[in-house]
Amino acid sequence: MIWVTQLINGVLLGGYYALLACGLSFMFGVMGIINLAHGDLAILSACLVFLLADSAGISPFIAIIAVLPVMGFIGWGLQRWMLERSLRAGVLVPLLTTFGLAIVIENGLFEYFGADTRSLAPYIGDFAYDSWAITDNLYVGSLAVLIFALAVLLLGGLKLFLTYTPIGRSIRATAEDPDTAALVGINTRAIYAIAAAIAVATAALAGVFLAMRAVFTPYSGPEQLIFAFEAVVIGGIGSLLGTLIGGVVLGVAQTFGAQINPQGFFIAGHVVFFAVLAARLALGAVRARGGIHAFFARTP
Amino acid sequence: MTLLALEEIEACHGLLQAVRGVSLKIEPGETLALVGANGAGKTTLLRTIAGAHRPAAGRILFEDADVTAVPAYARLRSGIALVPEGRRLFAGMTVKENLVVAAAHGRFGHWNVDSVLEAFPLLQRRLNSRAGNLSGGEQQATAIGRALMTNPKLLLLDEVSLGLAPIAVEAVYRSIDTLIKGGTTIILVEQDISRGLDVANRVACMLEGRIILEGHAKEVTREQVTEAYFGLQRARRSTS
Numbered sequence: 001m002i003w004v005t006q007l008i009n010g011v012l013l014g015g016y017y018a019l020l021a022c023g024l025s026f027m028f029g030v031m032g033i034i035n036l037a038h039g040d041l042a043i044l045s046a047c048l049v050f051l052l053a054d055s056a057g058i059s060p061f062i063a064i065i066a067v068l069p070v071m072g073f074i075g076w077g078l079q080r081w082m083l084e085r086s087l088r089a090g091v092l093v094p095l096l097t098t099f100g101l102a103i104v105i106e107n108g109l110f111e112y113f114g115a116d117t118r119s120l121a122p123y124i125g126d127f128a129y130d131s132w133a134i135t136d137n138l139y140v141g142s143l144a145v146l147i148f149a150l151a152v153l154l155l156g157g158l159k160l161f162l163t164y165t166p167i168g169r170s171i172r173a174t175a176e177d178p179d180t181a182a183l184v185g186i187n188t189r190a191i192y193a194i195a196a197a198i199a200v201a202t203a204a205l206a207g208v209f210l211a212m213r214a215v216f217t218p219y220s221g222p223e224q225l226i227f228a229f230e231a232v233v234i235g236g237i238g239s240l241l242g243t244l245i246g247g248v249v250l251g252v253a254q255t256f257g258a259q260i261n262p263q264g265f266f267i268a269g270h271v272v273f274f275a276v277l278a279a280r281l282a283l284g285a286v287r288a289r290g291g292i293h294a295f296f297a298r299t300p
Numbered sequence: 301m302t303l304l305a306l307e308e309i310e311a312c313h314g315l316l317q318a319v320r321g322v323s324l325k326i327e328p329g330e331t332l333a334l335v336g337a338n339g340a341g342k343t344t345l346l347r348t349i350a351g352a353h354r355p356a357a358g359r360i361l362f363e364d365a366d367v368t369a370v371p372a373y374a375r376l377r378s379g380i381a382l383v384p385e386g387r388r389l390f391a392g393m394t395v396k397e398n399l400v401v402a403a404a405h406g407r408f409g410h411w412n413v414d415s416v417l418e419a420f421p422l423l424q425r426r427l428n429s430r431a432g433n434l435s436g437g438e439q440q441a442t443a444i445g446r447a448l449m450t451n452p453k454l455l456l457l458d459e460v461s462l463g464l465a466p467i468a469v470e471a472v473y474r475s476i477d478t479l480i481k482g483g484t485t486i487i488l489v490e491q492d493i494s495r496g497l498d499v500a501n502r503v504a505c506m507l508e509g510r511i512i513l514e515g516h517a518k519e520v521t522r523e524q525v526t527e528a529y530f531g532l533q534r535a536r537r538s539t540s
Contacts, residue, residue, distance in 0.1 A: 166404040173390045180388040185376040185405025
């Protein structure tokens with residue numbers, strides 16, 4: 001029964017990873033930018049919600065509504081004033097820019113909030129640890145279920161948005177070929193800014209739920225970035241369904257790893273990530289050589 | 301009112317000058333065939349008109365308004381649509397999505413999915429297919445249809461017959477003929493001189509970035525165009 005419990009916990013944890021990875025995958029899929037500040041932007045939003053909850057006594061669930069548009073605007077501004085300019089200088093410069101941004105956010109948060117570990121759990125009451133009994137021996141956390149449901153809703157909603165709305169179709173067209181997108185009347189600068197706003201807003205949502213289910217410090221961002229990156233690579237870059245699958249695979253690997261050995265939580269996740277990465281590289285090499293038979297025929 | 305006026309347009313690719321001092325006027329309802337050999341500057345000129353390539357010098361006037369510094373997306377909204385060389389469809393999107401994505405940013409007019417399907421019957425059964433899975437002829441029809449969905453005042457067609465099977469070329473040109481008869485103003489870049497002369501009422505021949513021959517299709521002989529195409533006029537002048 002313990003393995004079933006861990007499987008369910010892993011799947012639910014995967015919902016959080018999918019929520020976190022969604023924006024990273026979206027930004028790379030549309031703009032080709034790997035946002036190294038993704039995790040720190042998530043932590044920034046957690047800090048903003050913490051500030052509202054702690055100083056003004058606002059429920060974190062209400063504070064999210066105020067913080068998400070702010071984070072969306074930050075994403076829009078980042079694209080307009082930083083990433084757009086750095087993209088003109090080549091593909092490596094945005095990577096360095098977001099790396100620099102991550103350092104600025106971390107140290108800015110440290111300066112303001114200090115190094116203390118914080119959590120939003122005390123501000124959401126019993127919901128932080130409430131659970132539902134499936135059987136006598138099997139319980140699932142209500143917050144974890146909420147996060148998983150939100151991840152599915154968000155990814156599904158994004159898929160519908162990209163498929164059925166004019167802005168969504170424009171985002172897909174711009175992601176495929178920005179030059180031609182401009183030739184069919186799409187303002188690609190505006191589309192990139194909208195995509196960045198969506199990506200940062202989803203990171204912000206993930207950050208707030210991280211703060212509800214666990215603890216965070218101003219330096220928690222890079223760790224979250226690694227989890228998001230692993231989920232994206234496992235599930236396939238740019239695929240929304242893949243992001244959900246990648247998150248779930250990572251979550252299950254980590255909970256199974258933790259069940260085998262307390263140290264195994266991180267290691268199991270990294271092992272699965274490297275295994276998938278190696279398999280993808282090997283498959284790519286085989287395809288490039290014209291299939292499995294041609295690959296072995298040509299390999300000395 | 302002149303629809304499009306180019307004044308001494310110069311365009312470069314880095315250090316290479318592709319278009320040299322081109323001046324041209326297009327009146328509403330005209331079809332101009334822009335012919336010339338590979339590297340003559342036809343595609344660069346078309347992309348400059350559409351706003352996809354920034355001119356190094358000169359002015360572009362569209363309906364008497366200076367659009368030289370206007371970006372491509374805004375130029376499309378004023379009525380200039382380009383069907384680029386190589387089709388450049390959004391391969392991961394369906395035919396219908398390719399059409400609809402353009403319509404959302406274009407002008408209002410009579411072109412919609414139904415009228416495009418009427419003009420290009422070969423797309424009727426492929427509406428929900430991915431553009432990347434279409435044949436060359438179907439892709440070209442989709443590319444032209446996508447441009448038409450923006451209800452352009454000026455349609456720029458770049459090498460529409462390139463890489464197509466003869467039967468697909470026939471089908472595409474039949475549809476272009478329908479557009480011309482409907483009064484759409486077209487600049488048609490074509491390497492096939494006969495094709496260009498058959499559909500156009502004006503012809504301009506480019507060589508090494510310059511227009512070296514221009515006139516009404518009925519007044520210009522095929523031999524004159526062929527000579528200009530291969531630069532034989534200039535070669536003769538330099539030897540005499």
